[in-house]
Amino acid sequence: MDRRRGRAAGDGDGAMSSAPYPFSALVGQADLTLALLLNAVSPAVGGVLVRGEKGTAKSTAVRGLARLLPPVEVVEGCPFNCDPTAPDRDCPAGPHPVGAPGVRRPAPLVELPVGASTDRVAGSLDLERALAEGRRAFEPGLLAAAHRGILYVDEVNLLGDHLVDLLLDAAALGVNYVEREGVSVRHAARFLLVGTMNPEEGELRPQLLDRFGVTVEVRGNPEPTERVEVIRRRLAYEADPDDFAAAWAASDSALTERIVAARRLLPDVKLGDDLIERVAAVCAGFAVDGLRGDIVMAKASLALAAWDGRDAVELSDVRRAALLALPHRRRRGPMDELGLDEDLLDHILGSDPDPPEPGEPPQGGPDGGGNPDDAKDAGPEDPGSAGGQSPPPPAPRSGPNQGQGSEASSRSEGSGDGPAAGAPDPAGGADANERGNGAGGALQVAAPGATFTPIWLQLAGTGAGAWGRRSRAETDQGHPTSDRADRRDDATVAFAATIRAAAASTVARRSGPTPATASRPAGRPGPARRSPLLVVRSGDLRWQVREGREGNLVLFVVDASGSMAARRRMAATKGAVLSLLVDAYQRRDKVGLVSFRGRGAEVLLPPTSSIELAARRLASLPTGGRTPVDAGLARARALLAAEAIRDPRRRPLLVVITDGRANATSDLGRSATVSLDPVTAAMAEARALASTGVGAIVIDTEDAAVRLGLAGELAQALGGPCIALDALAAQPLVGLVRAVTGTTAGGIGSGAGRRRRRIA
Secondary structure, eight states, rough: OOOOOOOSSSSSSSOOOOSSSOOOGGOOHHHHHHHHHHHHHOOOGGEEEEETTSSSHHHHHHHHHHHOOEEEEEETTTTTOOOOOOOOOOOOOOOOTTTEEEEEEEEEEEEOTTTHHHHHHHOOEOHHHHHHHOOOOOEHHHHTTTTTSEEEEETGOOOOOHHHHHHHHHHHHHEEEEEETTTTEEEEOOOOOEEEEEEOOOOOHHHHTTSSSSEEOOOOOOOOOHHHHHHHHHHHHHHHHHHHHTTHHHHHHHHHHHHHHHHGGGGGOOOOOOHHHHHHHHEEEETBBSSSHHHHHHHHHHHHHTTOOBOOOOHHHHHHHHHHHHTTOOOTTTTTTTOHHHHHHHHHHTOOOOOOTTOOOOOOOTTTOOHEEEEEEHOOOOOOGGGOOOOOOOOOOTTTTTTTHHHHHHHHHHHHOOTTTOOOOTOOOOOOOOOOOSEEEOOOEEOOOOOBBBBOOOOOOOBBSEEEEEEEEEEEEEEEEEESOOOOOOOOOHHHHHHHHHHHHHHHHHHHHHHHHHOTTTTTTOOOOOSSOOOOOOOOOOEEEEEEEEEEEEEEOOOOOOOHHHOOOHHHHHHHHHHHHHHHHHHOOOOEEEETTTOOOOOEEEEEEEHHHHHHHHHHHOOOSSHHHHHHHHHHHHHHHHHHHHHHSSOOOEEEOOOOOOOOOOOHTTTTOOOOOOOHHHHHHHHHHHHTTTTEHHHHHHHOOSSSOHHHHHHHHTTTOOGGGGBBBBBTTTHHHHHHHSSSSSOOSSSSOHHHHHHH
16 A cells, blocks of 8 residues: 555554545544544644544544545656646756646655654655765655645654654744755645644643644543444444445545535635634633634634535634634643633633623623633633543642642641651651551541752663653764764764775775786786775765663652651642652653552552653542551562563663651561561662662652651662752752762752762
């Protein structure tokens, strides 16, 4: 099958077949199909981002849409899909005259792999022609193939930053510029950008998120009758794909005809000034950044009217367009969910004349009209309220006013039966309020405290993990630092080093006798032959070594015992972990969360790229019980060992948040041949972790008047630094970073016996 057409697949399973699953055979998913069809009618809407759980026909719908699009007329022989009626003046394969001979091709569907190189996407120098013919020829990339068609990115949230930057430039300009290795090329790259993603695997960069015109949230069909129909159609398709596609061919053809008719009608559709004012009022009321949301909403309204066969936009079109174009554009934190408050939307549009309920804050003007100023004061809804879903526990946002709500919660923690603040605890003994160990004591849930900008934690050495912004690494897209003779992954040719190697080998070959001269009789000179100045052979090729930054696996091991609640430390601890989670989101890390209390440890969140999920689990983490430090470290060691098999290139960073006051052992520790006291068991487990080479850091939460320094000893056993909880904020940033990575000996840690060394 032509690569441009992509692969045929079922409900996201990627199964190959002779015929893709028909678009009209999809069951449910009305928002998804509408968003795709609107972009087929008007590519100016700007593309579709499809967010949803696994197995919801995201990929199936995109590939089915490509077969609905009318064929495109392209200049014959042009790999850049130039239009014969308006060819690109700067086409590298041109110039093409207006009215050049053309051929009709299916609308291209180009799939961009997550692991593609820059050269594969943007295009590059044709190395074979450059070496063989001495010509600088351009080899088109995926952006050229997608011109006037669909560029589809599955798992778009997993794209490396280098590819995201390319897409941002091409989507904004409609032109792809290539300036590298002596090649200077520009060509048109206007395409419909469609991305699919599972939010549990991480969020999308805000800059790329804003480039998608509309966003759709898809979920599995809740109705049993619809699920039954999905199963029936899927089984029929797998039994005979061609026969199934033929049965739905008429329905797909009808959709294609409707798309063509809507495209003809679109230029004549009118959007009245009153509705333009409603569009602006809605965007202002939901605090949408910039003006792209207003423009996309207006274009989507026009496309909706054309799709319905009307020559004028109605208020219902504006409402539907807002639900598609604004959820991902409203101002929110990195851990807030997408969503739009439909009640507020109706109030701004003036379609909800009822006044707010008593005690409810006003959401608009007193007359129920969509006054932009009043709507702006109203603000968007709480995260997660869209779609009738229950909102998750609120995740705090960074700011000077944070932490006020957690103060009362902290007072509630301290009002239990724990000792007064400042009272010393016996070494290894249990705090008084650790009676809440699951055996009759009540557990407490602390609201997260204030968030802040944390210090920059990074691993020592040079890794080779996924693209990110934390630790040093050898990457495909970093800055060139050296070269090597063996090629790895998608390395590019180091031309200067290759020429030097070729020159040296050419000189060596010339200095030795050639086979012809060695067999020639003495005294008989042969005909004069000119040797080439430079011969490049495969053994002369040198490949660039580039250095950049990688994303790491940051595994948080959080002490959730009663001693954390006794002195109001859990609220501050949750705020600190949330701060580190935001930092991990910005540095493209994966995160995991393990908590320990009572007699064991629990994996609250396996390693994932979804920082939002980690924030939810942390916010609902209960506190109480004894402190089995060894259980938390043992669970972390097992989790990291499994993850090393699954993702061996991503280096782990273990962040242990505890006061170190171990007063209980895990079940394994108690069943050992030689019974260990809690502190000794914790240190033994820490040394076992250190022996695996895991980089670790301990954040000390101890704040008693008499400090035991057990967290510092734990850090020493782990082979990493110890930092006091209140020193985690970046004040000042540079000094703390140097101290953490071992280049200075600044006193930022706490506890006894700590070592200043790089996290390794």
